[in-house]
Amino acid sequence: MTTASDLLVLDALHVAIAGRTIVSGLDLTVRRGRITALVGESGSGKSISALSTIGLQPAGAEVRGSARLDGEELVGLAPGPLRQVRAHRVGTVFQEPGQSLSPVMKVSAAFRDVLAVREDLRGAARVRERTRELLASVGLPDPDRTAASYPHELSGGEMQRVVIALALSGDPDLLIADEPTTALDVTVQRGILELLRRIVEERAVGVLLITHDMGVVGEIADEVVVLKDGAVVETGSVREVLGNASAPYTRELLTAVPRLAEALEHASAADGAAEEGEPVVRVEGLSVEYRRRGGAHRALDGVGMEIRPGQIHGLVGESGSGKSTWGKALAGLVPVEASTLELGGVDPRTLGRAARRAAYAQVGMVFQNPASSLNPRRTVGWSVAEPLQLEGTTSRADAARRVAAALEQVRLPASYTRRLPHELSGGQRQRVSIARALIRRPSLLVADEPTSALDVTIQAHVIEVLREAIEEARFACVFISHDLAVVGSLADHVTVLRAGRAVEQGTAREVLGSPQHEYTRALLASIPDPERRLSPR
Amino acid sequence: MIPALQRVARSLGVLLVVLALTYAIFYLAPIDPALRMCGKPCSPEDLEAARGFMGFDRPWWAQLGSFLAALVVGRTYGSGDVLVHCAAPCLGYSFQYHQDVTTLIGERFPVTVSVAIGAVVLQSALGIAAGALAARRQGGILDRVVTAVSVISASAPAFVVGLLAVVVVALRLGLLPSGGYENLADGPGPWALHLILPWATLAFLNGAVYARLVRSSMIEQLGLDYARTARAAGLPERRIDRYALRNLALPLTTLVALDLGALLGGTVITERIFGLPGLGALLLDATSTADLPVIVGTTFVGSLLIVLANLAADLARPLLDRRLAVGGRRPATPTTQETSS
Structure with missing residues (x-):
């Protein structure tokens, strides 16, 4: 079946590390002037497949099968010739540009x-x-x-x-791009994707694009190979796979991609929800300045918000926009200036030390990386109960009951209390983090990119869990994310932040449905959409 | 430039504290330097006179003040017709050597410099090479040998290693002189020959730290993204090793500076074993004869060198890693132009 335009052909590629099979029988073809996307969630073996073809598999990995570049077999090639292949015929781009x-x-x-x-x-x-x-x-x-x-x-x-x-x-003839835009802001991602497309057209190189993001696939790929647990579940042209997926897993991946259209639908339904209750948070004229070598840096500049119980306020912005700083300011973790700052109707700045701590203790926080925000040597039960322990007023039996209740809120069985973090999946760990934030029954939850480190299918689930918990317990929530579609699918109100200023603020329907600011429109247009190229223009 | 000035000021502060502590310690110690000068028999009046002559009759902080002043303007001891002058920079006057401490230290300093520089060059070269090779062959025989040797050398006492070297290499095999020092001015041959054993001893003792630091940091660096990118670009492994070592320049410079400072202050045990008339030997002799001015002077010079070495390493940091530089360029905040491209 090999044709002249076939550049890289993987045939039944197997990779095993220490006897454990990571990739089992990967077939894949990259053609000149084409982009083949290798799609899968974390742990599916997509990166290691690509690294193994150019001899960069980790030490001790066993590679079998065949990988031919322009007819030349790469599997089993000696290190010297392999280095020549890397030096003269392959170009490689990795995920973290800052560390490359x-x-x-x-x-x-x-x-x-x-x-x-x-x-x-x-x-x-x-x-x-x-x-x-x-x-x-x-x-x-x-x-x-x-x-x-x-x-x-x-x-x-x-x-x-x-x-x-x-x-x-x-x-080079072949370009391997391993999650080349995953660490970048959406507007920057758009530029890089366009550049990759242009390179393919101008230079007639073949690209092996590794990604977890169906949106990116839809934007630039020609062929798609979907990988799950080291095995191919679907192969085809981008039109076939995205438009008419045959494998259930592919369909699951596709439905899990947060879409703006759905987000808008949700936002419209949520709009008009009664504005009841006293505001949990009221902030006006909030500014935060960081002092650093060579002068001060204004991370937030005169922003404000008001959230009532059961409402979710989305903070959207690219890196450096000040969205995390805002979350920290609400939890009292950074020194702030503000004309109004009220938590539950009280300005914590006017309180004494102990009362101020108690006021800020009503704010629960969830951070981005669940792997590093839980103590790896402590059980789930200990981690979830830690806030109560610090408070020191809860009896042991009472604490155990509340831990079970908090885990129930995030849909985890009470038996998980005895597990250690490494025994949980990424999504489960993040749900434990949420449970820990909820155990003191906070009036405000600050969730800072809680789903950004997770795979899309898991992200969808965690968001569902969070939404149900809010509906049940009626606390207010600040949801911080770089992803407009995720925010839109969850939030009642949205603030778009840029360089410390709020460029647009309003209900989710207003901001996402009829954006007024040019920057919001640019952000919206940058969201990769699996279907963009499928629908007729 | 302001942070640099702050660092210099901080270094001066450290020096003052060390000096004050030295004075305080010897003031508390039950020794009276005047007793030796007074001779036998020594009447209380004679002792008092000796104290006054040497300047030991005043409280320690007043003596500290005179010491500091003497550094700048010099000092004259005694009164009336018996006068001893000590020219600036005066580090005190030893009434046992009948010489000012500045001259005493000046005479011995070349010996210590010779020992220190050679040892630092040898120990860093050997340590870095051993560490880098071990990192490359992680888990291999060479790695195990390096690890084993570094454990032994890090835990071996200096006098054992030094004595062993003297006994085996110098006395049994007769390959090298067992001790003593030849001036560099009399020819580099004898000078180096007499220093090989002290250099090797110190390098053996201190090199382990370098080997361990380089080994563990190299392994870490070679696993970083930039090493993978370089490998994927087809760069040879030797080039990637150089990238990794270049990233270690910062911790290694700090280590070299600290070692150099410490060795320049004198190596007491090594100098004694190899019969080298350096600062360490001077300090040891002064301690046994309670020669307070020499003790204070040598300690002061030793701390001065350590502080200077630290200061130099501190000031070199931003040059070795631009991320530590003040006012360095930062990524531009996103502009409309970038977002629309």
Whole structure:
């Protein structure tokens, strides 16, 4: 079945580590001038498959089957020739652009070393010229400034363009992009995806795109391979797979993608919900300034909000917009300036030490990474009960009852109290974090990107759990996210933040349905949509 | 520039504290330097006179003040017709050597410098090489050998290693002189020959720290994203090793500076074993004869060198890692232009 345009052909690729099969029988074809997406959730074996084809599998991994690049077998190739393949025929882009280059070297030094190997290019003037050419080709407006920068001086989007430029050196046939936009803001992601598409069209390279995001697949992929637990569940063109998925798992993945249309539907239904009860939070003119070397940085600048019991207020913005700072300000974790700051009708700043602590104790918090926010050596029961223990007024039996109740709120069986965090999945851990935040029956829950580290199918479930808990216990919630669709599917009110200022604020229906600000519109347009290219224009 | 000034000011503060502590300790100790000068028989009047002559009759903080003043303007001991002058920078006057401490230290300093610099060069070179090789062959024979040797050397006492070296290499095999010092001015050959054993002893004792630091940090660095990116770009492993080592420059510089500072202050045991007339030997002799000015002077110079080494390492940090630099460029906050591209 191999045709002339077939660039990379994986045939029954097996990868095992320490006797445990990670990938079992992966078949996949990347064609010239085409993008093949390898899709799966975390742990599905998608990254290790790609790394194994170019000899970068972890030490001790056993690779079997076949991976042919332009007819040449790569599996079993000696390290030396494999390095030559990587140097001259393959370019690679990874997830974290900020960590893709050595932090103590200028970008130009990375190009010097890479060009020496990949293009056999030496001599300062020629290297500088070629660096400039490559950096300009990935849409960096000032290549000389970029080349003279250290990695920490560049933004995530700029760094990812630098890494792509490095990958394009030596004019490779194959580009492997492993979650190239996952760590980036949506508006930046859009630019990178467009760049990848342009590279494919102009250079006729083949791209193996690894992603968990069906939206990204829908935006740029041509062929799709869906991987689950190391096995292929579906293969086909993007039109077939996204438009008419045959495998149940693919359909599950697709329905789990948060969609703006659904979010809007929910928002319209939620709109008009009675504004009852006294506001749990009332903030006006809230500013937060961080002092750092070389001057102060205003992370939040004169923002305000009002949330009533049972309401969810979504804070949306890209990295650095001040959304997390806002959450911390509500929990009393950063020094604030505000003309009004009331929690349950009282300004905590006017209270004495003990009373202030008690006031802020009504605020529960859930953070992004469930793996690092639970003590790995303590049982779930201990972690959930910790806030009560700190309070010190609850009896042991009472605490056990409340732990069970809190776990019940997040739909976890009471038997989980004796488990350790590593025995739970990511989604379960995050539900434990939510249970811990709820155990003191807070009047306000601040959830800071609670689902961003989770796979889409799990994200959908955690959001459902959170929504039910709010409906049941009627507490107010601040839901912080970079993802407009997620916020829209949950929140009653939305604030769009940018560089510390609220550019738009209103009910979810207003903000998402008829955005007034240009930035909100740009954000909305940047959300990757699996169906965008499927529907006729 | 302000943080640099702050660091300098902090270093001066540390020096003052060390000096004050030294004075306080010896003021509390039951020794009276004047007793030796007074001779036998010593009447209470003579003792008082000796104390006054040496400047030991005043409270310790007043003596500390004179010591500091003497650093700048010099000092004259005694009264009337018996006068001893000590020119600035005066670190005190030893009435046992009948010499000012500055000269005493100045005479011995070249010995200590020779020992310290050679030892630091040798121990960092050996330690870094051993650590890097062990990291590369993690779990292999070489790694195990390096780990085993570093455990032994880190736990071995200096006098055992030094004596063993003297007995085996110098006395039994007769390969090298067993001790003593030759001036560098008299030719580098004899100078180096006499220093090989002290250098090797110190390098063996201190090199383990380098090997362990480099081994564990290298393993960590080689697992980072940038190493994977470099590998995926087809760079040879040796180049990636260099990237990793370059990222270790910061902790290694701190370590080298600390070691250099400590060794320049004098190595008491090593100098004694190899019969080297350095600062350490001077301090040891002064302690046994209760020569207070020499003790204070050597301690002061030793702490000065450690503080200076620390200061140099501190000031070098932003040069080695630009992320620590003040006022460095930061990513531009997103602009409309970027979002619409």
